[in-house]
Amino acid sequence: MRVKISLDEISSAIKQVLSIGELRDNSTSVICYDLGLIEEKINYIKGIYPPTVLHAIAVKANPLVKILENIKGLEVGLEVASLPELYIAHKIGYESNKIIFDSPSKTIDELKFALEIGACINADSFSELNKINELLSGVKSQSAIGLRINPQIGQGKIKSTSVADKISKFGVPLEQNSKKIIEAYSKFEWLTGIHLHIGSQGTSINQLVTGLEKVYNLAVEIEERLSDTGRKIEFFDMGGGFPVSYNKDSEGLDMSDYVDEIKNKIPKFFQSDKKIITEFGRYIYANSAFAVSRVEYVKEEENYKILSIHLGADFLLRKAYNPTDWHHELSIFDSSGNLKTGIDFKKYIVAGPLCFAGDVIAKNIELPIVEEGDFLVIHDVGAYTLSMWSRYNSRQIPSVLGFNKINNAITTLKKRESLDDLYDFWS
Numbered sequence: 001m002r003v004k005i006s007l008d009e010i011s012s013a014i015k016q017v018l019s020i021g022e023l024r025d026n027s028t029s030v031i032c033y034d035l036g037l038i039e040e041k042i043n044y045i046k047g048i049y050p051p052t053v054l055h056a057i058a059v060k061a062n063p064l065v066k067i068l069e070n071i072k073g074l075e076v077g078l079e080v081a082s083l084p085e086l087y088i089a090h091k092i093g094y095e096s097n098k099i100i101f102d103s104p105s106k107t108i109d110e111l112k113f114a115l116e117i118g119a120c121i122n123a124d125s126f127s128e129l130n131k132i133n134e135l136l137s138g139v140k141s142q143s144a145i146g147l148r149i150n151p152q153i154g155q156g157k158i159k160s161t162s163v164a165d166k167i168s169k170f171g172v173p174l175e176q177n178s179k180k181i182i183e184a185y186s187k188f189e190w191l192t193g194i195h196l197h198i199g200s201q202g203t204s205i206n207q208l209v210t211g212l213e214k215v216y217n218l219a220v221e222i223e224e225r226l227s228d229t230g231r232k233i234e235f236f237d238m239g240g241g242f243p244v245s246y247n248k249d250s251e252g253l254d255m256s257d258y259v260d261e262i263k264n265k266i267p268k269f270f271q272s273d274k275k276i277i278t279e280f281g282r283y284i285y286a287n288s289a290f291a292v293s294r295v296e297y298v299k300e301e302e303n304y305k306i307l308s309i310h311l312g313a314d315f316l317l318r319k320a321y322n323p324t325d326w327h328h329e330l331s332i333f334d335s336s337g338n339l340k341t342g343i344d345f346k347k348y349i350v351a352g353p354l355c356f357a358g359d360v361i362a363k364n365i366e367l368p369i370v371e372e373g374d375f376l377v378i379h380d381v382g383a384y385t386l387s388m389w390s391r392y393n394s395r396q397i398p399s400v401l402g403f404n405k406i407n408n409a410i411t412t413l414k415k416r417e418s419l420d421d422l423y424d425f426w427s
Helices: 007-019 035-048 065-072 083-092 108-117 126-136 174-187 205-225 255-265 282-288 317-321 419-426
Strands: 029-034 054-058 077-080 099-102 120-123 145-150 191-195 235-237 275-278 289-294 297-300 304-308 330-333 347-351 360-365 375-379 399-404 409-414
Touching: 007 029, 007 289, 007 330, 007 375, 007 399, 029 035, 035 054, 035 065, 035 255, 035 282, 035 399, 065 083, 065 399, 065 409, 077 083, 083 099, 083 108, 108 120, 108 126, 120 126, 120 191, 120 235, 126 174, 145 174, 174 191, 174 205, 191 205, 205 235, 205 255, 282 289, 317 360, 330 360
Parallel strands: 029 399, 054 077, 054 275, 077 099, 099 120, 120 145, 145 191, 191 235, 235 275, 304 347
Antiparallel strands: 029 289, 289 375, 297 304, 330 375, 347 360, 399 409
């Protein structure tokens, strides 16, 4: 399986983009997805997990409707974390039992809609369980309902994306509430699932498996308590959070090692009759896309150069605000789409287009000699980039294109926003 998009593939794609008129005049940047690589990654995880596992791909990582429509035929589900994401999944036509609704702030109306369409719901608190119970007295629903548990396994390498520390905004903390959790399953006959997610990126396989093991042991304890009723935990949502590599010299961790470690540490996990659900997003999308910006200006000083480009903190929010934890490789291609090599004797600062000093995506880096009109490529931008787009300075979202290596076809996944689109957004 390919892990990343090669430089040769990127060069070919840029040339195709130029041939259709993109990256010219006011089309200053594009985002390009390798649709074949997305499909390869989904088929890969389907091959290493048992065939009964439902892989609910996280919409928050990449909400592009055309991509969600494309992967629907691969028999996956969608994990959604808001009412609009739930609406998108339902409107596309995903089967209700393949839509997993996670959010710490679900309203009564949102819960009612989810129950009415039969989406799977993971409650985030005891209070939410009580709200669901009230709704079920007046709503006939086919929804499977679980409770999110915080296994409290500690913080990962990136604090802002760690959600299973001792204190977290997500889920019910296990250590302080094990008795209350078990009582909730005894009280609510409709509570048939259990859920965890410890964070995305910055986690190790050991942390992932440790969190999984703690919640699995809790599920066993719950079933023992319910043994005289005949009830069981019917689904186990193991979350996502598998880290990916953003470095050119590393392919990162292998998902198969994670599956092997689960089988080693929790041998019965995949052997039960429970429905297993995953929620991978970054793993599927991150390495499957790159962004291209025209270099508009090169400001040359005595000891450094500053590149002014058309993508910055509007697109790479986490990179701009937390650069020590987030990394993206950069490459330079000439105005015809050919890779430039060599190293300039001056180092570069790469600055975005927004009107604040922190809109910088790289400092003091080595690049080939860059000229105005060249293209700067930002690698591995398929997840948590476009979905986190900032409206500051009312920047237009660029064209988003899909490529297929098999037939070299280009698909428009999202048109570049027009000035009228921006006007309508603020109206």
